[in-house]
Amino acid sequence: MIKVKVSNLKKNYGDLTVLKDINIEVHEGEVVCLIGPSGSGKSTFLRCINQLEVATDGSIIVDDVEITDKKNDINKLRENVGMVFQQFNLFPHLTVLQNITMAPIELKKMNKAQAEEKAIELLEKVGLADKKDVYPTQLSGGQQQRVAIVRALAMNPDLMLFDEPTSALDPEMVGEVLDVMKDLAKQKMTMIVVTHEMGFAREVSDRVLFMDGGYVVEEGSPEDIFTNPKNPRTISFLNKVL
Amino acid sequence: MNFIDILKDYWPMLLEAAFMTIKLTIITLPFALILGLLACLCGMTKHFKFINVIYLNIVRGTPILVQVFFIYFGIPSVMKELFNMPFKFTAITAGVITLSLNAGAYLSEIFRSGIQAVNKGQMEAARSLGLPYHKAMTKVILPQAFRIVVPSVVNQFIITLKDTSIISVIGLTELTFQGKQIVATTYKAFYVWIMVGIIYFVIIYLLTKLSKFMERRLSNDKGKGK
Numbered sequence: 001m002i003k004v005k006v007s008n009l010k011k012n013y014g015d016l017t018v019l020k021d022i023n024i025e026v027h028e029g030e031v032v033c034l035i036g037p038s039g040s041g042k043s044t045f046l047r048c049i050n051q052l053e054v055a056t057d058g059s060i061i062v063d064d065v066e067i068t069d070k071k072n073d074i075n076k077l078r079e080n081v082g083m084v085f086q087q088f089n090l091f092p093h094l095t096v097l098q099n100i101t102m103a104p105i106e107l108k109k110m111n112k113a114q115a116e117e118k119a120i121e122l123l124e125k126v127g128l129a130d131k132k133d134v135y136p137t138q139l140s141g142g143q144q145q146r147v148a149i150v151r152a153l154a155m156n157p158d159l160m161l162f163d164e165p166t167s168a169l170d171p172e173m174v175g176e177v178l179d180v181m182k183d184l185a186k187q188k189m190t191m192i193v194v195t196h197e198m199g200f201a202r203e204v205s206d207r208v209l210f211m212d213g214g215y216v217v218e219e220g221s222p223e224d225i226f227t228n229p230k231n232p233r234t235i236s237f238l239n240k241v242l
Numbered sequence: 243m244n245f246i247d248i249l250k251d252y253w254p255m256l257l258e259a260a261f262m263t264i265k266l267t268i269i270t271l272p273f274a275l276i277l278g279l280l281a282c283l284c285g286m287t288k289h290f291k292f293i294n295v296i297y298l299n300i301v302r303g304t305p306i307l308v309q310v311f312f313i314y315f316g317i318p319s320v321m322k323e324l325f326n327m328p329f330k331f332t333a334i335t336a337g338v339i340t341l342s343l344n345a346g347a348y349l350s351e352i353f354r355s356g357i358q359a360v361n362k363g364q365m366e367a368a369r370s371l372g373l374p375y376h377k378a379m380t381k382v383i384l385p386q387a388f389r390i391v392v393p394s395v396v397n398q399f400i401i402t403l404k405d406t407s408i409i410s411v412i413g414l415t416e417l418t419f420q421g422k423q424i425v426a427t428t429y430k431a432f433y434v435w436i437m438v439g440i441i442y443f444v445i446i447y448l449l450t451k452l453s454k455f456m457e458r459r460l461s462n463d464k465g466k467g468k
């Protein structure tokens with residue numbers, strides 16, 4: 001089943017065209033990694049999928065709902081699409097538990113007791129149950145990012161967007177975050193991941209998209225992209241990063 | 243007549259005047275906060291932004307002295323001329339209106355900068371969870387902005403307290419007005435103005451201490467100061 005269908009997506013900032021013509025489909029349970037040089041439009045594309053960036057033209061359909069249509073309630077859609085940011089963006093004035101339970105309680109998906117029970121259950125899975133009452137600034141970067149993933153999961157999303165989730169982390173903390181993401185992938189969560197972690201893309205993803213200059217230049221299985229890239233730009237990029 | 247003699251003779255008057263200064267400030271504060279918040283919210287909308295711009299420019303572009311004359315003398319005079327209505331503000335009402343309008347304008351700028359100082363990612367994270375704009379604002383942005391603006395808001399209160407001395411020009415018996423009166427009877431300008439200065443200083447010093455205390459409380463509470 002098709003989870004996300006993007007057709008002719010374009011995004012301009014004034015005169016600058018960041019996304020020129022993006023057409024992709026993501027199937028349910030699929031893990032798609034977006035790789036490419038900085039400025040190629042990867043993050044912008046990801047942010048268009050939950051409309052943190054409003055698309056200039058084209059259409060994005062998530063779960064048969066056209067989210068680029070202004071008539072549809074974007075907030076309802078976002079409840080089912082989790083997002084994890086490079087800078088974590090945890091709420092510093094709330095404890096870990098409050099960070100996780102705020103949205104489910106506010107949006108009336110659960111009452112407080114249910115939300116807390118679910119939050120603790122999720123925190124246990126990422127090994128942070130003992131940190132439930134501390135504030136985000138008291139956690140390491142890797143711990144913060146794991147909490148941020150839990151915060152997104154607490155809304156029971158069926159699609160997760162990751163925007164360079166390990167780029168702001170110290171090297172020794174990258175592994176703990178990637179492990180959580182691998183677990184998610186095993187549970188057949190549909191995931192779109194913008195990443196510079198080529199090892200992760202190769203090991204976990206079902207499909208890799210290489211973006212450059214606002215286009216998806218090449219796509220294929222990780223095997224194809226990493227061992228047998230065809231486009232010269234993909235080849236030159238991979239030569240530099242691998 | 244020296245410092246001590248003046249203090250002995252006039253301390254009840256000075257105390258009463260100091261009380262009036264504090265009263266004027268305290269009545270002004272809630273109005274200024276509400277005005278400031280409303281103006282700030284107007285400034286963040288597309289359609290009502292002009293209200294904020296006009297208000298801010300009028301307050302910033304004219305001296306308080308002119309504003310208080312306009313409100314105390316100007317408005318009643320035009321009411322009489324146009325509608326033949328006998329109408330007059332009391333000095334304290336005119337004072338509260340002037341000071342509230344003034345502080346409100348500056349507070350709206352303080353609030354705006356506080357909201358803008360909250361990291362952009364906070365709004366994005368809140369919206370990405372599905373929270374509508376107003377909920378993201380009240381649950382995520384405003385609590386953080388509040389902590390950022392506390393020192394500036396207290397500072398604005400101190401400025402307002404000092405601005406009350408301007409209200410003396412319309413005959414409100416606050417500290418500065420009383421000082422003038424005492425000088426007029428005793429001719430001891432040096433002693434009297436030193437005394438008045440000390441009273442202002444003490445009140446403001448205590449306010450500053452209170453604000454430092456509040457700042458510490460706010461940052462300790464929420465695990466910010468590790």
